[in-house]
Amino acid sequence: QKEVEQNSGPLSVPEGAIASLNCTYSDRGSQSFFWYRQYSGKSPELIMSIYSNGDKEDGRFTAQLNKASQYVSLLIRDSQPSDSATYLCAVSLYGNNRLAFGKGNQVVVIP
Amino acid sequence: DTGVSQDPRHKITKRGQNVTFRCDPISEHNRLYWYRQTLGQGPEFLTYFQNEAQLEKSRLLSDRFSAERPKGSFSTLEIQRTEQGDSAMYLCASPTEAFFGQGTRLTVV
Numbered sequence: 001q002k003e004v005e006q007n008s009g010p011l012s013v014p015e016g017a018i019a020s021l022n023c024t025y026s027d028r029g030s031q032s033f034f035w036y037r038q039y040s041g042k043s044p045e046l047i048m049s050i051y052s053n054g055d056k057e058d059g060r061f062t063a064q065l066n067k068a069s070q071y072v073s074l075l076i077r078d079s080q081p082s083d084s085a086t087y088l089c090a091v092s093l094y095g096n097n098r099l100a101f102g103k104g105n106q107v108v109v110i111p
Numbered sequence: 112d113t114g115v116s117q118d119p120r121h122k123i124t125k126r127g128q129n130v131t132f133r134c135d136p137i138s139e140h141n142r143l144y145w146y147r148q149t150l151g152q153g154p155e156f157l158t159y160f161q162n163e164a165q166l167e168k169s170r171l172l173s174d175r176f177s178a179e180r181p182k183g184s185f186s187t188l189e190i191q192r193t194e195q196g197d198s199a200m201y202l203c204a205s206p207t208e209a210f211f212g213q214g215t216r217l218t219v220v
Contacts (some may be wrong), residue, residue, distance in 0.1 A: 034208075042214075043212060044154065097159050097166065
């Protein structure tokens with residue numbers, strides 16, 4: 001079982017719509033959860049972090065965490081063409097000094 | 112700009128050659144991380160320093176790989192006898208993974 005899974009294929013959304021991304025993780029002891037945005041050829045950029053169950057909003061981004069079900073999601077409201085990128089989910093593993101990343105989900109916002 | 116500089120940005124090398132990458136945090140943060148990202152995958156942890164001490168190494172870090180952080184400031188990652196499978200983006204982060212550098216893209220031909 002992979003530590004972090006992002007199984008959805010590329011996501012195409014019309015401009016102005018909501019993009020929804022999901023991520024599951026295997027380590028029940030994980031305490032910290034992150035979403036990164038990565039443009040093609042660039043390094044990952046941290047956009048959201050969440051540590052407790054529930055929703056956390058930052059501008060057009062909302063992260064949702066459900067520790068009982070071991071999933072994290074990211075909503076992008078009012079999607080813009082500049083949101084077209086790969087989104088990486090990352091989890092801080094209990095007792096480890098590192099993050100485990102999912103393979104990422106590509107989002108394409110269609111004008 | 113995260114303040115973490117990596118050099119070079121791109122490196123093309125022939126199989127079997129040695130390469131060295133450098134990472135410079137903006138200031139002497141005590142923690143520094145190296146990750147590797149291959150095409151279509153998320154970053155994978157390689158190693159972690161606290162000051163000059165290398166505290167954790169991934170099994171991905173074979174004996175051809177060595178990382179150093181002299182004096183707890185900049186860090187270097189060396190790959191000896193490069194193989195085509197080493198082609199990847201090598202990412203440095205300091206003091207946490209919230210601050211990745213621009214990365215070094217290695218292509219082994």
